[in-house]
Every structure is written in structure tokens, then in C-alpha cells.
Amino acid sequence: MFRMIVFATCLTLTAIPVVNGVEHWTRFRGEDGNSVARDNANLPTRWNTTENVRWAIDLPGWGWSCPIVWGDKVFLTTVVSDEQNLAPSKGLYLGQGVRDPGKGIHHWLVYCFDLNTGQEIWKREAHTGAPQIPRHPKSTYAAETATTDGERLYVLFGDVGLYCYDLDGEMLWSRDIEPRKTFMDYGAAASPVVHDGQVFVVYDNLEKSWIASFDAKTGKELWKQNRNETHSWATPLVWQNEQRTEIVVPGKKFNRSYSLAGDLLWEFDGQMSNLVIPSPMSAHGMCYIASGYVGDSHRPTFAIKPGASGNITPEGDYTDSEFIEWYQGTSSSYNPSQTIYGDYLYTLYDQGFLTCHDARTGEQVYGKKRFSPSGSFTASPFAYNGYLFCLSEDGLTYVIKAGEDFEIVARNELDELCIACPAVVGDKVLIRTASKLYCLSEGSKLDSAMAAQLKPRRSSTPSNDIWxxxxxxxxxxxxxxxxxxxxxxxxxxxxxxxxxxxxxxxxxxxxxxxxxxxxxxxxxxxxxxxxxxxxxxxxxxxxxxxxxxxxxxxxxxxxxxxxxxxxxxxxxxxxxxxxxxxxxxxxxxxxxxxxxxxxxxxxxxxxxxxxxxxxxxxxxxxx
The missing domain is CATH 1.25.40.20 (Ankyrin repeat-containing domain)
Structure with missing residues (x-):
């Protein structure tokens, strides 16, 4: 019999940073890469473009980077072109689609907004120029999510450079990044992470892949290791376990962990799927690694125990390794990362299915439940107040009761293309759509004057793309x-x-x-x-x-x-x-x-x- 979740107990352990009583959302999918927020009675379960909307603002250009929050400041990136280009569009492309570099001069922008009002606090232009690499038809040139340690903001445009600002917008340092050819022109996508004075960046590509550490204060390169990888886009995890702190990075050939000094701690051949996109996360004292390209039969999930050293690939079954607590061979998704909420690990598949496993043992709680017959999903699930939230590319959020029994309790429409993962802090949910940033909070209603100023929502079908x-x-x-x-x-x-x-x-x-x-x-x-x-x-x-x-x-x-x-x-x-x-x-x-x-x-x-x-x-x- 599977354990029942006691949310009041489990969620007090969620690693949401709190400083002076204020919550923060400091990186892609939150502090531990798991997209689980603290409970708050004023977090909404239902919304649309006006109901339970505290504010909404127009965003220029295109970007799928996620909002992050420190205190009352929201940080976000985008890229604006001087000329009209093909808009990103939803779906699975399977090798199809135009992949030419964008036309015209582009502007790589960093924004800071007020969390309570949506007002722009500052805007900075990190880079200006013509794109040097093609863009996948679903992606943008602002795919990576920024990160912050509360003192500085670290912004990565993976094919251009790494930029550091103080929280008032003053540029402190920058590092150029040489653009490289990526598989199917997916471009760079792994977001940076910061820990203990170091900024970690991974750039896997078809030419020269690497992981590097930069001094958070000065931008000086502290160390850099080449990686024999080509097909991975996962954001690294700073895994603070009972024995040490390490940097976990999945890969198509090997899943690896590095010390804070850049030394290889352990690795294993997980026979990962052809494209490795889901990002690792930590819970229950373990690290979880997964990949699940839709065309592959092997779509594994691994639960790793701390303390491993060297090559831990077993000769027989994966569970023969003393450091692999459990393994499932077909339980991972293609784009969305998994979410562990309480004792349960949820997997959201691109095609609109959800599965649930016991996060401690890997045992199946329920198999594939199809809840979206036609929608596709790229954003990862997020959770709070006993619910799991699944945001489709059409801007439709399915609210699903967490626990042993699958139950849909609400469907919330924003009616616009959504790829970015939301951020949740205090009583607010921040959702980025193709053209807007929404701040949602229970009991709010979008001010009519603000609503009147908003531009029309962008269609999820580009205006010039009949295909x-x-x-x-x-x-x-x-x-x-x-x-x-x-x-x-x-x-x-x-x-x-x-x-x-x-x-x-x-x-x-x-x-x-x-x-x-x-x-x-x-x-x-x-x-x-x-x-x-x-x-x-x-x-x-x-x-x-x-x-x-x-x-x-x-x-x-x-x-x-x-x-x-x-x-x-x-x-x-x-x-x-x-x-x-x-x-x-x-x-x-x-x-x-x-x-x-x-x-x-x-x-x-x-x-x-x-x-x-x-x-x-x-x-x-x-x-």
C-alpha cells in the first residue's frame, strides 16, 4: 500500500529560500529544480486572462526564459529584432521547420519589474548584433533562465555570453561565449546555476562541449572541463546531500557529477534517450535524472544515492549498483522535467499524459492518464496547496489533485502560446506567455485600465507560417x-x-x-x-x-x-x-x-x- 501524503509535513521541507521573511525564486524551476512552492491560502487554483490576475504586462520580442524573483523584483530576458522574423510556434517538429538565423539586428535584453505592480524598474541591453546561429522554429534566442544569489543577477544568453548585474541594473562583468553548432539547431538552453560564489554553466553542442565555473564577483574563469557530449540541454543541479555538495549534469553518453572544484566525482552510462532535456532535481536525500525522447523505446528515470565515486555503471541491471536506488526504463518525458511533490514523482508527457510513481521506491502509483487529448506540453509541472499544475503550449493549465488518485479539478485558460515554466513566490504565480507576463493571486481582478492598455494576444500559429x-x-x-x-x-x-x-x-x-x-x-x-x-x-x-x-x-x-x-x-x-x-x-x-x-x-x-x-x-x- 502506498504512503499517503501529509502535505503540511512534507511541504515544510521544500527548499524555497526565505530571507527576512520574504520568499524568493532564484533559478530555473526554483531553488532545488523541482518547481514546488510553499503553501499559501492566496495562491490561486483558478484563473483566466482577468480573474485572479493581479497585473499583466506586455513583453517585447521573444523569449522562453522563465521569470525569477528576489524580494520585490522580477527578472526576465527577451530578444527583440529590428526586422520581422518567423514567430516561434508550438508542436513537435521531428526535423522539420525553417532554421535560418533571424533577419536584422537583434537586441538581447534584461528586464526588472516590480513584483507587486508589474511596473518596469529597469531595462538593460546585454548584447546587440546579428544572430550567428540558426534558430529552431519552436525556440527563441532567449531560452536560458537567469539566476541570482541575492547580491547579483547572472544572465546567460548561451550562444552570446554570460552577463552579471547588480540588482539595480549596473553591469559588473561579462564573458563572451563562442557560438557552436547544436543538433537540429536547437541552440543552447541549459540555464546557469549559482552556489557559494561560483556560477556554473554547461554548453553541450556538436563541436566542443564544456562545463565551466566562473567567479561570481569578478567573472574570472575558475575551471573548465571538456565534455564528451552532444545531445543534452539539461540545467545542472547543485546537489547538497548529506555527504557533500556536487554538480550533477545528465548526458546522452554519461550522466556525470562534478565537485565544486571541477573534478569528476562519478559517472554512469544510463543509455539515455537520443535527446536529453529534462533537468535533474533532488528530494528524499536522492538525485533524480531522466530523459525521454518521444521516438526512443528507452526513456529512463534514475534515483541516485549520495556517496558515489568513479564509474558506477553496473554490469547487470541498473539496480545492481549500490548507488542507484531505483530505475524505471520507460517513465520519463521528452521536454518537461519531472516534479516530486511529497512522496510522489509526477511525469508530464509532451502529448498530455501524466504518470505517478513513488519517489522513494519507483513503484507505479498510477499509469498514463490522458487529460489533454489535443494539447502539447513543454513547460514542466509546478505544485502547491496539494495540487499539481500542468501548463500546455496553448496556455491551458490543468489543475490536478496530488496524491494516489488522479483527478482534474480545474482548467484555466490564458489562450496564448506558453513554453516557459512559471515562478511561484508568496501568494503570487508568474506565468510568461508569448507576449505577456501575468501575475496571478487569489481574489485579484485585472484593473480595467491596465487591461485596456494590453496589446492583443499573439496567436500560437505564426502569422506567416502555413505549415x-x-x-x-x-x-x-x-x-x-x-x-x-x-x-x-x-x-x-x-x-x-x-x-x-x-x-x-x-x-x-x-x-x-x-x-x-x-x-x-x-x-x-x-x-x-x-x-x-x-x-x-x-x-x-x-x-x-x-x-x-x-x-x-x-x-x-x-x-x-x-x-x-x-x-x-x-x-x-x-x-x-x-x-x-x-x-x-x-x-x-x-x-x-x-x-x-x-x-x-x-x-x-x-x-x-x-x-x-x-x-x-x-x-x-x-x-
Whole structure:
């Protein structure tokens, strides 16, 4: 029987720093990297764009860095361009999307706002110039969250530099960072952390990865270690355990821990997923490390005990290691970091599922609960007052009762793209959306004068991106683009994906029909050689297959593997094919009904064969 949570006891142990009775939120996901706040009766469980909103302000430019708080000051970063560029947009891109450097001169900005009023206290421009690296279509040039020790503010723009200010905005020192090529142009994203006079920065990339320590007062480099890593973006954890303080950094090849002097303490091969994004956290005397790329079958979570030394990779099972308390092989998410609240570890999956495990033992409390059928998630969960909060990319926050039983108690809409993790201090929740910063507090209502000054919210579908509209199934946006002169067969970036292909890939048949009605070429293939008919057949959409063939799609056209749409749908059903559907479903944020597919595939194959035979008969009759 699993332990019941006694929140009043457990949450008094939450590592929220308190100085002179004032709470602070000093880094990405809070002091211990766990996004758990102290209980407060005036923290809200319900809100929208006006209700329980103490204040809201417009933010210029673009950034997914999270707000941090010291005392009555809120710090945030953004990047503004002199020219219009493609806006970041939601979803899983799987290698698609334009990745050109932003046009025009950019301004890397640091803001300080008053926590109680939202008024700007100061603004500083850390860097000015043209971007030197491409930008992933979902990301921004302000991805890293700042950190503070209460004396100084440390701001990292990972592909530009590290900047230090006092809390009144005076620049104290800066360090340039040489930009490096990253996998799929994701850019830098790991946030800095500060501890005991040192600022720690990790920059894993495809060229020369490293971890370094800088003197917090002067910016002098204290030490630097090269890292044989390429595919990781996790923010490091300063793990203060019963034996020592260490810097824990996950990696695709090895999970590692360093001393405060930069010496390697321990490492192990966790066979991590292809992309390592979730950040480690500490609770119950242990450190938790995870990774879960959607296309990988191994998506592990490890609970590590203190005191390890050297290579602790076991020869057999992971739990054979005396320093790995428990291990789960398929219990991690892709983008969101996990949250430990009381005795329970919660995993929020990008596709809108939640699982719960006992944080001390790894035993499953409940399996995947789907609470958001269509929304996707990047921000990590946060918790307080006995509730877990899951913020979707659409700005919809699901409030879920913490504990053994899964229960949704509220859904709160901000109706705008959200990627950043919120900050929680005292009786206030700070949520950054695509264009705004909201301060939420129970019993507040947004002042009508302040509301009138706010600019319109930005659509989560960029105003110039028909491919994102097709991916999202946003028919109104598709019509607007086409009416505005965007080509219905426009190809996206080097991959050459068309809007029709994106609509079919992401299960929006109505959008596909709209595009065909507006003249989409049903014979165009993507980078893998698959035509829209290949995709519709594979996904078992019989109605769409018929419509595509009516429009001239050829069931005998071969893809880059030499397979026709008829070949794909005629394959014998077996465990390997089931596994293929499961892997594709994870990659595309789709859930397939395997029984239905097993039944409908022969029907689609039969239709294709009859159509091909009828076409041959018509051709012969016309001779």
C-alpha cells in the first residue's frame, strides 16, 4: 500500500529560500529544480486572462526564459529584432521547420519589474548584433533562465555570453561565449546555476562541449572541463546531500557529477534517450535524472544515492549498483522535467499524459492518464496547496489533485502560446506567455485600465507560417494564408514538406480536404519520398485515401525505399508492424487504434487494387 501524503509535513521541507521573511525564486524551476512552492491560502487554483490576475504586462520580442524573483523584483530576458522574423510556434517538429538565423539586428535584453505592480524598474541591453546561429522554429534566442544569489543577477544568453548585474541594473562583468553548432539547431538552453560564489554553466553542442565555473564577483574563469557530449540541454543541479555538495549534469553518453572544484566525482552510462532535456532535481536525500525522447523505446528515470565515486555503471541491471536506488526504463518525458511533490514523482508527457510513481521506491502509483487529448506540453509541472499544475503550449493549465488518485479539478485558460515554466513566490504565480507576463493571486481582478492598455494576444500559429497552421489543424489560419497569397504547395525549408503533408501527418483530415479543395498537389512527395497517399494509407484513413485518389494520387508511386502506398498497406500484420505504429505515434503525438488499423488496412488495399484495375480497364477501352 502506498504512503499517503501529509502535505503540511512534507511541504515544510521544500527548499524555497526565505530571507527576512520574504520568499524568493532564484533559478530555473526554483531553488532545488523541482518547481514546488510553499503553501499559501492566496495562491490561486483558478484563473483566466482577468480573474485572479493581479497585473499583466506586455513583453517585447521573444523569449522562453522563465521569470525569477528576489524580494520585490522580477527578472526576465527577451530578444527583440529590428526586422520581422518567423514567430516561434508550438508542436513537435521531428526535423522539420525553417532554421535560418533571424533577419536584422537583434537586441538581447534584461528586464526588472516590480513584483507587486508589474511596473518596469529597469531595462538593460546585454548584447546587440546579428544572430550567428540558426534558430529552431519552436525556440527563441532567449531560452536560458537567469539566476541570482541575492547580491547579483547572472544572465546567460548561451550562444552570446554570460552577463552579471547588480540588482539595480549596473553591469559588473561579462564573458563572451563562442557560438557552436547544436543538433537540429536547437541552440543552447541549459540555464546557469549559482552556489557559494561560483556560477556554473554547461554548453553541450556538436563541436566542443564544456562545463565551466566562473567567479561570481569578478567573472574570472575558475575551471573548465571538456565534455564528451552532444545531445543534452539539461540545467545542472547543485546537489547538497548529506555527504557533500556536487554538480550533477545528465548526458546522452554519461550522466556525470562534478565537485565544486571541477573534478569528476562519478559517472554512469544510463543509455539515455537520443535527446536529453529534462533537468535533474533532488528530494528524499536522492538525485533524480531522466530523459525521454518521444521516438526512443528507452526513456529512463534514475534515483541516485549520495556517496558515489568513479564509474558506477553496473554490469547487470541498473539496480545492481549500490548507488542507484531505483530505475524505471520507460517513465520519463521528452521536454518537461519531472516534479516530486511529497512522496510522489509526477511525469508530464509532451502529448498530455501524466504518470505517478513513488519517489522513494519507483513503484507505479498510477499509469498514463490522458487529460489533454489535443494539447502539447513543454513547460514542466509546478505544485502547491496539494495540487499539481500542468501548463500546455496553448496556455491551458490543468489543475490536478496530488496524491494516489488522479483527478482534474480545474482548467484555466490564458489562450496564448506558453513554453516557459512559471515562478511561484508568496501568494503570487508568474506565468510568461508569448507576449505577456501575468501575475496571478487569489481574489485579484485585472484593473480595467491596465487591461485596456494590453496589446492583443499573439496567436500560437505564426502569422506567416502555413505549415504550422496545417500542423495545428487551424483551418481559419490556412484560409487566411491562402487568401493572402501564400502558395498552397509551398515547401518548408530544406525538407520540402508541404501543408498537405503536415495536415495528414498530424491527423487533421479536414485541413487536408480544405487544402485539396484549394488546389494542393496530391502527387508531391516529401524528403522520404512518401506522397500524401503513402501517409493516408499508413494511417488507415480510408476516406482520405479515396479523396486523394479521386484527385489523381497514384497508388503505384514509389517512395525512397521503393515502396508504393499499396505496398505499405498490404504488409502482413505482425508485432514488428505494431511496434512501428507505436513508435510513429509517440513521435507524432498520435495514438493509434491498432485493432481498427488491423481491420481497415486490407479494406484500403482492396480499394486501391480495384481502383488500379478499373483505371487499367478504362485505359484499354479508350484505345
Amino acid at each position: 504550422a497552421a496545417a500542423t495545428a489543424g487551424d483551418n481559419a489560419a490556412i484560409k487566411r494564408f491562402l487568401d493572402g497569397g501564400v502558395a498552397v504547395n509551398a515547401k518548408q525549408g530544406r525538407g520540402g514538406a508541404t501543408p498537405l503533408r503536415n495536415a495528414i501527418l498530424h491527423n487533421h483530415p479536414d485541413s487536408a480536404r480544405l487544402l485539396m479543395k484549394r488546389g494542393a498537389d496530391v502527387t508531391l512527395s516529401g524528403p522520404d519520398g512518401n506522397t500524401p497517399l503513402h501517409l493516408a494509407a499508413f494511417f488507415g484513413d480510408e476516406s482520405l485515401v479515396k479523396r486523394l485518389m479521386e484527385k489523381g494520387a497514384n497508388a503505384k508511386t514509389e517512395n525512397s525505399k521503393g515502396e508504393t502506398a499499396l505496398d505499405i498497406v498490404s504488409k502482413e500484420w505482425d508485432s514488428q508492424l505494431e511496434s512501428t505504429y507505436q513508435n510513429v505515434g509517440r513521435s507524432l503525438n498520435r495514438k493509434f487504434d491498432l485493432r481498427r488499423l488491423q481491420k481497415v488496412r486490407p479494406q484500403i488495399a482492396s480499394f486501391m487494387e480495384k481502383s488500379a484495375s478499373s483505371a487499367r480497364d478504362d485505359s484499354e477501352a479508350s484505345r
